Amino acid sequence: MSAPAWIAREQAALMANYRRQPVMFTSGSGASLYDTDGRRYVDCMAGISMINVGHCHPAVVAAICRQAERLINVSNLYYTEPMLELAEWIRDHSMGGRVFFCNSGAEANEAALKLARKHGGPLRPEVVALEHGFHGRTYGALTLTGQPDKRTAFMPLVPDIHHVGRDDLEALEDTVGPRTCAIFVEIVQGEVGVHPISREMLHLARALADRYGALLVVDEIQTGLSRTGPLFAYQDTGIEPDVMCLAKSLGGGVPIGAITARPGIDATFAPGDHGSTFAGSPLACAAGLASCQVLADPELQGAVRAKGARLFAALQALVDDGLASEARGRGLMCAIDLPGARAAEITAAMLGQGYLVNNTSSRTLRFLPPLVIDDEDLAGLAAALRTVLSG
Ligand SMILES: Cc1ncc(COP(=O)(O)O)c(C=O)c1O
Known part of the structure; x- marks a missing residue:
């Protein structure tokens, strides 16, 4: 069956809310994906940073198979060992506080919003978030998302959520006050095209949260789990969040989300305040623990920094040669802006060359490869980009 046939089936069976690339994948391993003809593609997106560990990592596959044979899910009415183990792992590798599990990034932000309120x-209903930020598509998460084009059709949204410019120190200072219960930030805004938030802005957010007793909520859904080098991107900034949101790579490809809060703040929810039938399933938590153990390896984190520096240098060379107008990156989270509105066309051309990349706007390309990608594939990505951009 060919692409036109899947597209016809898609149009008849699926709602039209995605723009899929015309390729069907049947298997994957590490940074490689294979289509229905057995053609290999180099994955430079990792499912939007959802499978940092790489496709079908043997430790994750083994954990899923082992757990699927014993117990897949049983709800939160009972205890299961994998849930306890993954919660302990997150607590011990971040702020030392307890964990709430959910099923996605949007759900993690919903939980953080409820916890903050x-x-x-x-007397403190107000929440402050940053313009251009992305926090998900459900109502609370969508309201936190600082991109009017994603929100307008769905008004009215959740009240008392305000946005300030992502580098506007003065606006942040003016907007946060005694009625603020939380400030939401990403360390690097990913969905909008990889824009790191300045140290000054992050430190001011921390100071204002302290001044007014508000919670600093850091959304590490895309930046977390070694994507930028450290296990969590905040660990390179000199600030500590009060609440951290996780999802994407937390499950090694299996849906799971979580929030964790500092000790004391982690006592905010009482029985009945929040919940989810599926959340923290033994299957997702077993996959998650296996994935997290791989991603927390200091050797892998060192390699992410080194490979990220090489990828950034290759992207900067495109800027120096006039093929791109700006390169940005932290670890293996990189983007380039193009001089013209060609990003969708370049994404399609890169697919033709066997490389999966993503256009976050008409002018911006984003690269989020699995952290296990090797140097040869990274060099291939840079060479293919140069060819396509020169065309
Ligand atoms: C920073 C950030 N927060 C939240 C989300 C939403 O996650 P999900 O798609 O799992 O709901 C995303 C997804 O791209 C994200 O990048």
Whole structure:
């Protein structure tokens, strides 16, 4: 069956909310994906940073198979060992506080928003987030998302959520106050095209949260789990969050999300305040623990920094040669802006060359390869980009 046939089936069976690339994958391993004809592609997107560990990592596959044979899910009415193990792992590798599990990034932000509102109480309903940020598609997460084009059709949204420019220190200072219960930030805004938030902005957010007793919520859904080098991107910034949101690579490809909060703040939810039938399933947590153990390896994290520096240098060379107008990156989270509105065309041409990349706008290309990608594939990506951009 060919691409036109799948597209016809898609149009008849699926709602039209995605723009899929015309390729069907049947298997994968590490940074390689294989289509229905057995053609190999180099994955430079890792499912939007959802499978940092690489496709079908043997430790994750073994954990899933082992767990699937014993117990897949049983709900949160009971205890299961993998849930306890993954919660302990997250607690011990971040802020030392307890964990709430959910099933996605949007759900993690919803949980953080509810926790912040309950923690702040009725006199502090206001939340501040950054323009251009992305926090998900459900109502709370969508309202936190600082991109009007994604929100307009779905008004009215959740009240008392305000946005300030992502580098606007003065606006942040003016907007956060005694009625603020939380400030939401990403360390690097990913969905909008990889824009790191300045140290000054992050430190000011921390200071204002401290001044007013608000919670600093760091959304590490895309930056977390060694994507930028450290296990969590905040660990390179000199600030500590009060609440951290995780999802994407937390499950090694299996859906799971989580929030963790500092000790004390982690006591905000009481029984009945929040929940989810599927969340923290033994299957997702077993896959998650296996994936996290791979991603927390200091050797892998050192390699992410080294490979990220090489990828950034290759992207900067495209800028120096006039093929791109700006390169940005932290670890293996990189993007380039193009001089013209050609990003969709370049994404399609890169697919033709066997490389999966993503256009976050008409002018911006984003690269989020699995962290296990090797130097040869990274060099191939840079060479293919040069060819396509020169065409
Ligand atoms: C920073 C950030 N937060 C939240 C989300 C939403 O995650 P999900 O698609 O799992 O709901 C994303 C997804 O791209 C993200 O990048």
